[in-house]
Amino acid sequence: MATPLVVSDVAKSFTMHLRDGIRLPVVAGVSFSIRSGECAVLGGPSGAGKSSILKMLYGNYAVDAGQIIVQHEDGLIDLATASPRMVLAVRRLTIGYVSQFLRTVPRVSALDVVAEPLVERGEDPDVARNKARALLAQLNLPEKLWMLPPATFSGGEQQRVNIARGFITEHPILLLDEPTASLDASNRDVVIALIAAKKAAGVALLGIFHDHDVREAVADRVIDVTAFAAGKIAA
Amino acid sequence: MSDVPLLRVSALSKFYGSRIGCENVSFDLWPGEVLAVVGESGSGKTTLLNCLSTRLLPSSGTASYRMRDGQFRELYRMSEAERRFLMRTDWGFVHQNPADGLRMTVSAGANVGERLMAVGDRHYGKIRATAVDWLSRVEIDEDRIDDEPRAFSGGMRQRLQIARNLVTGPRLVFMDEPTGGLDVSVQARLLDLLRGLVTDLGLAAIVVTHDLAVARLLSQRMMVMKDGRVVESGLTDRVLDDPRAPYTQLLVSSILQV
Numbered sequence: 001m002a003t004p005l006v007v008s009d010v011a012k013s014f015t016m017h018l019r020d021g022i023r024l025p026v027v028a029g030v031s032f033s034i035r036s037g038e039c040a041v042l043g044g045p046s047g048a049g050k051s052s053i054l055k056m057l058y059g060n061y062a063v064d065a066g067q068i069i070v071q072h073e074d075g076l077i078d079l080a081t082a083s084p085r086m087v088l089a090v091r092r093l094t095i096g097y098v099s100q101f102l103r104t105v106p107r108v109s110a111l112d113v114v115a116e117p118l119v120e121r122g123e124d125p126d127v128a129r130n131k132a133r134a135l136l137a138q139l140n141l142p143e144k145l146w147m148l149p150p151a152t153f154s155g156g157e158q159q160r161v162n163i164a165r166g167f168i169t170e171h172p173i174l175l176l177d178e179p180t181a182s183l184d185a186s187n188r189d190v191v192i193a194l195i196a197a198k199k200a201a202g203v204a205l206l207g208i209f210h211d212h213d214v215r216e217a218v219a220d221r222v223i224d225v226t227a228f229a230a231g232k233i234a235a
Numbered sequence: 236m237s238d239v240p241l242l243r244v245s246a247l248s249k250f251y252g253s254r255i256g257c258e259n260v261s262f263d264l265w266p267g268e269v270l271a272v273v274g275e276s277g278s279g280k281t282t283l284l285n286c287l288s289t290r291l292l293p294s295s296g297t298a299s300y301r302m303r304d305g306q307f308r309e310l311y312r313m314s315e316a317e318r319r320f321l322m323r324t325d326w327g328f329v330h331q332n333p334a335d336g337l338r339m340t341v342s343a344g345a346n347v348g349e350r351l352m353a354v355g356d357r358h359y360g361k362i363r364a365t366a367v368d369w370l371s372r373v374e375i376d377e378d379r380i381d382d383e384p385r386a387f388s389g390g391m392r393q394r395l396q397i398a399r400n401l402v403t404g405p406r407l408v409f410m411d412e413p414t415g416g417l418d419v420s421v422q423a424r425l426l427d428l429l430r431g432l433v434t435d436l437g438l439a440a441i442v443v444t445h446d447l448a449v450a451r452l453l454s455q456r457m458m459v460m461k462d463g464r465v466v467e468s469g470l471t472d473r474v475l476d477d478p479r480a481p482y483t484q485l486l487v488s489s490i491l492q493v
Contacts, residue, residue, distance in 0.1 A: 059473060
């Protein structure tokens, strides 16, 4: 089976210059790979570095050491050292991401927020909007909200917009940062079904799920992040 | 993905006597890319913008621009007339104060039409139709076309300035604090408009701002300047989510949370 994402020996720390340059090690020696069609889950307590790992894979956090090899178009890219332009291309075509919180843009409707990643990949805007409608309906977002900007939506409504935005494209790799944190049981089941469909379509998924039932339902295996704990002694 | 940059800047410096305006700035800008230059007052960001747009000549360094024929031209070796032509046709410059970029005593329609005439358009009906179209794209009612910008609000003036700049279909737009001095609600409307236009037209833009939220919303890449030097650069959300340089950490930690 194809392995579109290989992480080897990745390390991350934060240097807090405003606090006398204190260095906070987060993770070190992070090594794992994800195959197409599987959903791996990052496990471990809060503060273990799960979100930091996802953010490095998406390019939001810089990487101190190691490699993040991604199969992008016809080649292999090391995201740890890729140029900003390359990271943007990887995000557009290869790696999708559902964050915990929606970053809203003033005056853009929920429907267009959801359709945007598909339009960026060159899809016809009307086709993209139709697909966005179908996803929002599947996620039970009331139709009267579709044309409104999501800034004033409730936490659960915003999260469903965010999920629809993340799932609308056919990125071969999908990162999920607690996509079900503020959803009720029926909407959690919708997300579980969406993840199952992605797996069946051969997408490689990596997620963080604190919800035990969701994790049980979607995880093919758990990657224990505590194994990558960085030295506790600040340098 | 186009592999040829639109603008290549190498080791650009500008000194005012012994004082540093900006020093040793290098970057490439690709078509369709928005680069934010952030920093506090006096960080050199406006000096850099003025050098790039050839409103100022740098003390040293080079900047080459890919012309429509695909050839790179060294900006500081062009004649004054060539630079002016570039400025009128292929480039736009959006000033913080719209009065600096508009002619306040001619009508809104003429402000837009003037740029078209500068590139050789002579047909009055066509110019007016294009002006009407652009006013509507920046959300100014058609019945204001014969009013002077003096009679417009600050937000409307700024939108008119944007229409005036974009009507010739430029490939590169310089913006100096485009939302500075506007009410927050007016800012939001303008930002959304700019974001849409930049995406639809595939413009490259260099946006100078001290507002990190504006940079986050508009740009894909970011340069942080302090004392005339670039202290950090990279993907906008990387710089803001994981700032590395001491000064960037200070800037990011100083944002007020709403």
